[in-house]
Amino acid sequence: MTQSYYEASARERLAAVLDPSSFQEILPPSARVTSPHLRQLDTPAAFDDGIIVGEGRLDGQPVLAAAQEGGFMGGAVGEVHGAKLVGLLERALDTRPTAVLLLVESGGVRLHEANAGLIAVSEVMRAVLAVRGAGIPVIVLDGGQFGCFGGMGIVARLCDTVIISEEGRLGLSGPEVIETTCGVEEFDSRDRALVWRTVGGKHRTLLGEAGELVADATAAFRAAAIRALALTPDLSLEALEREHAALGQRIERFGDCHDAVDIWRALGIEAPERLPLLEAADFNTITAGKRA
Amino acid sequence: MDAKLLLEQLFPAGQRVDFDGQYFSGTGQTADGEVAVIGTTDAAAIGVELAFRIAGQVLEIVRSHPRRPILLLVDTQGQRLSRRDELLGINGYMAHLAKCIEVARRAGHRVIGLVYSQAVSGGFLASSMLADTCYALPEAEVRVMNLPAMSRITKIPVERLQDLSQLSPVFAPGVENYLRMGAIAELWQGDLAACLEKALAAAVGHDARRDRGLARQGRLLAGPVAERVRHGGA
Numbered sequence: 001m002t003q004s005y006y007e008a009s010a011r012e013r014l015a016a017v018l019d020p021s022s023f024q025e026i027l028p029p030s031a032r033v034t035s036p037h038l039r040q041l042d043t044p045a046a047f048d049d050g051i052i053v054g055e056g057r058l059d060g061q062p063v064l065a066a067a068q069e070g071g072f073m074g075g076a077v078g079e080v081h082g083a084k085l086v087g088l089l090e091r092a093l094d095t096r097p098t099a100v101l102l103l104v105e106s107g108g109v110r111l112h113e114a115n116a117g118l119i120a121v122s123e124v125m126r127a128v129l130a131v132r133g134a135g136i137p138v139i140v141l142d143g144g145q146f147g148c149f150g151g152m153g154i155v156a157r158l159c160d161t162v163i164i165s166e167e168g169r170l171g172l173s174g175p176e177v178i179e180t181t182c183g184v185e186e187f188d189s190r191d192r193a194l195v196w197r198t199v200g201g202k203h204r205t206l207l208g209e210a211g212e213l214v215a216d217a218t219a220a221f222r223a224a225a226i227r228a229l230a231l232t233p234d235l236s237l238e239a240l241e242r243e244h245a246a247l248g249q250r251i252e253r254f255g256d257c258h259d260a261v262d263i264w265r266a267l268g269i270e271a272p273e274r275l276p277l278l279e280a281a282d283f284n285t286i287t288a289g290k291r292a
Numbered sequence: 293m294d295a296k297l298l299l300e301q302l303f304p305a306g307q308r309v310d311f312d313g314q315y316f317s318g319t320g321q322t323a324d325g326e327v328a329v330i331g332t333t334d335a336a337a338i339g340v341e342l343a344f345r346i347a348g349q350v351l352e353i354v355r356s357h358p359r360r361p362i363l364l365l366v367d368t369q370g371q372r373l374s375r376r377d378e379l380l381g382i383n384g385y386m387a388h389l390a391k392c393i394e395v396a397r398r399a400g401h402r403v404i405g406l407v408y409s410q411a412v413s414g415g416f417l418a419s420s421m422l423a424d425t426c427y428a429l430p431e432a433e434v435r436v437m438n439l440p441a442m443s444r445i446t447k448i449p450v451e452r453l454q455d456l457s458q459l460s461p462v463f464a465p466g467v468e469n470y471l472r473m474g475a476i477a478e479l480w481q482g483d484l485a486a487c488l489e490k491a492l493a494a495a496v497g498h499d500a501r502r503d504r505g506l507a508r509q510g511r512l513l514a515g516p517v518a519e520r521v522r523h524g525g526a
Contacts (some may be wrong), residue, residue, distance in 0.1 A: 017485045026521050033517060037462050041448055075301055079462070083502070083514045087521025094522065109413075112445050114463045116434035118413065118510060119475045122421035123514070129394045150417055157387030172383040172414055178373050183517055187375040193399060198379050209381045237354055240395050244351055250318055250380060260379060 003218045006167045007142040010052050010067035013103050016218035017141065017225060018065060023056035026091075027084060046072045049080040053088040054098050058101070064092050067103035070146040076110035077152065082120020089127035090135050100231050101136045102159065107174060108150015117193040121151030125253060128158045132233035137161075139228045141203045141221050144211070145167035147199065150174070161211035164201035165225040166280070170209060171199040178193045197260040197276055202283060206264060208246065208292045239274040267292060293429060295333045295365065297315050298408050298411040302363075303327075320363070322489055331365030332424060339372030343385040346419065350392040354399050361402040361492055362393075364423055369417030386418035388514050393422045396494075406480065407432040407467070421475065424496050427487070428467045433456045433477045435465030461510045466486040471511030474501040 003016055014023050021042075027033050029047035038045045049071035056065055066088050068075035085102075092100050109117035128138050138159040144149045147169030148156050155172060156162050164170060175189035177197075188194060197203055204210040211228070214220040254263045264272035267290045275283060297306050297317065302320060306515065309318030309329055314336040319326045330349050336342060346366075355361055371382060397403055402407045405420025407428040413436050420426045436442075442463065443450040457464030461472045477500075480487040500517065505511030 026524050027517070033520075036513070037460070040456065040460065041446075043446075043448075059508065079513050079515050081509065083517035084521050086502075086514075087518035090518065091522045092343050109436055111437060111442050112448075114464060115444065115469050115473055115475075116514070118417065118436050118468070119421075119473055119505075119511070120514060122417055122475070123518075124396075124497060125390055125417070125422065125505075129391070133394070133398060152415070153383035154386045154390065154414070154418060157381075157384045158390060171378045171381075172371050172380060172386065173301065173373050174380075176377060178378070181373050187378075196373065202380075204381070207381050207384075209384045235391065235395055235398065237351070237395055237399065240388075240392055241351060241355075243391070244344075244348060247385060247388055249346075251340060251344065253424075254380060257379070263379070 004216050005165060005221050006145060006216050008218060008245050009071065010069035010103065011104070013218060014052060014056070014065055015066045017065070017101070017103065017222045018056040018058055019060065023054055023065065025052055025054040027053065033080055033113035035113065037078065037082050037116065039285045041112050046291040049078060049084065050075055051084050053083045053084045061229055063097050063099050063101055064088055065101040067105065068105045070144045071175035072111055075106035075144070076108060076145045077106060077117045077121055078110040080115040080121060081110070082117060082124060086120065086123045086127045086251045087132050089124065093130045093134055096136065100131055101141065101225060102137050103141045104148045104152055104156055105144030105146050106148055106150065106152040107146050108152055110204065121155065124155050125158055128155060130237065130240055132160065133235055135233060137228065137231040137233050139163065139225055141225060142170055143216060143221060157209065160233055161228050162204070162209065163212050163214060163228065164204055164210040165214055165216045165219060166196065166201040167216050168201050169196070169199040171245065175199070184233050193276065203260045205277055206267060206287060206291050207250065213283060293408055293427060293431070295331060295346065295408070296365070298365065299329070302488050304360065304485050315345055320430065322492065324489065324492060327363045327492070328357065328360050328362045331455045332347060335367055335369040335410045336366050337370065337372035339377050340380050340385045340416070343382070343389045343418065347389040347392040348445050350396055354396050358476050359400045361398060361404065364403065364420050364490070366410055366411065366415065366419040367409040367413060369410060370412035371414030372450060384387050386414060389418045397424060402496060409433070409475070412436070424475045425491065425494065426475060427478055427491060430479045430481060432467045433465065434467045434470045434483070434492055438465060469510070472508045474503070474505030474508060477504065484486060
């Protein structure tokens, strides 16, 4: 029986992705580390502030892992939530695990504590880069109901790879934010097909924003995460110059494209309009060698 | 403050900075040598092209001018909100800029951010907030979102938010709030050239923002919670 990653809770995802019974939580709900800012606004708090952090094993290798719970405020980052993530990343500098796994699901900064959340995201950014600078890969898994947006969308792209399902969206400003600010003619957030082909996992993979597209199954995410353990972080000037060249080419090649389908056609994919209908395996076969 | 006036005050010994639309870059002269300057004006919305351009300039400085300090003067209303920017992966461009700043830091460049006008959300995150240390002018505006928009989304009455913002720095716009919470190290006033030289001479260390937030009583949990996770038992 296949377990959907999209439908699973953050705790269920950790249990299914890591080796069975290997996960040990740090500051679990029983520690009652909650957000004082939500209380001040009479908004319900969560005993884990919407993020679970701890140690475990993946394919026998020691790893640190964090999972954001979209069911609590859309996985939004507040002061405590962000500090747990920063602390976990810095723990990696001391314990030197094989990798750090981030099971992201977040709409970005939590507005109820917006300043603390924004600062926390920038501290997470610095910490991710410090961990990678120490030679430890940081692996992102993105397949939750809220996707990965706002500052967490930037964080995800600071990491070594993003493993994504079609359902796992990745971007900066969410479609609703763009529609509210710029109007429905700019981005119709209720047009689900448009939303998914713009910020969904298939387009992210074809652009080179995500490293691997997997099916919506916890076992598929686990298998891809095991493969990603072999990655070696590279923050050299040469690596950044290569990335710079690729991003420059992306603007040149696709800057005038109106829709994701135009980009897929420009990549040489035949009948690109069928891509949203394909299962992950067929998608990967058909698009092999044609990614930007 | 106007960017050209700011540059004159920062670099009385001279500067060569080229403006192109909302983007500018160049060098300024200090007592300790040349400083590279990269910035934006007119509350620029940072879209893929602008993020790419700033990142390219950072890489050019690392490649051609080893260890030259970098001063980021980014005036931004935040990330550009558009479907096209999302289609092209704007978060990847923002992350690229952040990585380029990190590469500069690791190569021995001092990176200093100065918020001289506006700093908002994603545009702030990917630039000045990634500097070794970020400073601001007293009249600068720093925010994620204004209170009326915040009220609409959180469904909390704006009057309530206004009242609470008198007591707590945690959500309301304001450079003072970011100062109290440790993200802004100091406000620069008076002799800006002297402020810059002092900042350039300051020691570079770890990310000290949560320590400052705790010392200034503006962010009490970030430091202790991170320490508990870093050192606590699983």
